Structures are given as structure tokens and as C-alpha cells.
Amino acid sequence: MKKKVYQIHDLVKKVRSWQEDGQSVVFTNGCFDLLHVGHVDYLEKSRMLGDKLVVGVNADASVNRLKGPERPLNDENSRSRILASLMFVDAVVIFEEDTPLQLIETLKPNVLVKGSDYHLGNIVGANSVLENGGKVLTVELVEGYSTSGLVNKIKKSN
Numbered sequence: 001m002k003k004k005v006y007q008i009h010d011l012v013k014k015v016r017s018w019q020e021d022g023q024s025v026v027f028t029n030g031c032f033d034l035l036h037v038g039h040v041d042y043l044e045k046s047r048m049l050g051d052k053l054v055v056g057v058n059a060d061a062s063v064n065r066l067k068g069p070e071r072p073l074n075d076e077n078s079r080s081r082i083l084a085s086l087m088f089v090d091a092v093v094i095f096e097e098d099t100p101l102q103l104i105e106t107l108k109p110n111v112l113v114k115g116s117d118y119h120l121g122n123i124v125g126a127n128s129v130l131e132n133g134g135k136v137l138t139v140e141l142v143e144g145y146s147t148s149g150l151v152n153k154i155k156k157s158n
Helices: 008-020 037-047 060-067 076-084 101-107 126-131 147-157
Strands: 025-030 052-058 091-095 111-115 135-139
Touching: 008 025, 008 052, 008 091, 008 101, 025 037, 025 101, 037 052, 037 135, 052 060, 052 076, 052 101, 076 091, 091 101, 101 126, 111 126, 126 135
Parallel strands: 025 052, 025 111, 052 091, 111 135
Antiparallel strands: none
């Protein structure tokens, strides 16, 4: 299998190469702590909005700051490798910041995607993508699936 987990400098080259070949690059991001059907559906729908899908994954320290001291459950390398194994994910990159703004500004994707629980006004990086002539879209989420919900369910069952 080709390498799909990139360092940022290598991914920039890859994204530019895809774009120079006329391919549309879609970007999304998240923690993806426990991969579930909601994630898979979301990523598959995101990929259908372009030719290549790049997924930004919050680093462990970022997940800890955003989700609390008990998270992440899986380390960043495990989460990245699992995402890279999905056939509709073309590239994965880990980012240290709490938001992917710097990553989005560096990669300059053609399409930025978030779940339907977001509105254009609160999608980080939307202005940057729009200023570069790209699109910002949302996809419908599968109801009833969230990592936090799974964690709470597991805690209750103990």
C-alpha cells in the first residue's frame, strides 16, 4: 500500500501535484478517536465532493485540550493509520494546533467539508478557502453516532 500518512511539507507537494493535474482536493478534519459508522459515512460523503480526500487529524495534545484529560483513547499514530486504511481517504496529516486554520491556509484545498452540525460562519478556514476560489460544504451526519456518546455508553455499562 502506498504511504498515506504525510508530514506537512510532503503533503503540500502532493496536494499541489494533484491540483496541477486538474484534480479537486477535499479537506476535512477531526479527532477521530474511536472510528465509528458516523465517521465512515462522513468521510465517504466528503470524498464524493472531489477527486482526493485529505484528512487532518488533531494531535494527542490537541485532543486532550479539546476533549478533556481522558482523551484521546487512541494515540495519534493509531488514529492516523486507521484513517489511512480507508479506501476513500487519500492522505492523512496530523496537526498540533487546536484548529486546522494554519493547515488549511498552507494546503489550499479546493473544497473544505464539515458536518451538517456546522454553519458556514463557524467553519474554521472557510474564509481562506473561499478567498482562494474554493468551496465550503457540509454533509449530513448519521444521527446517533459520536465518540463521546460511545465513551459514555461504555462508562455506563461498567
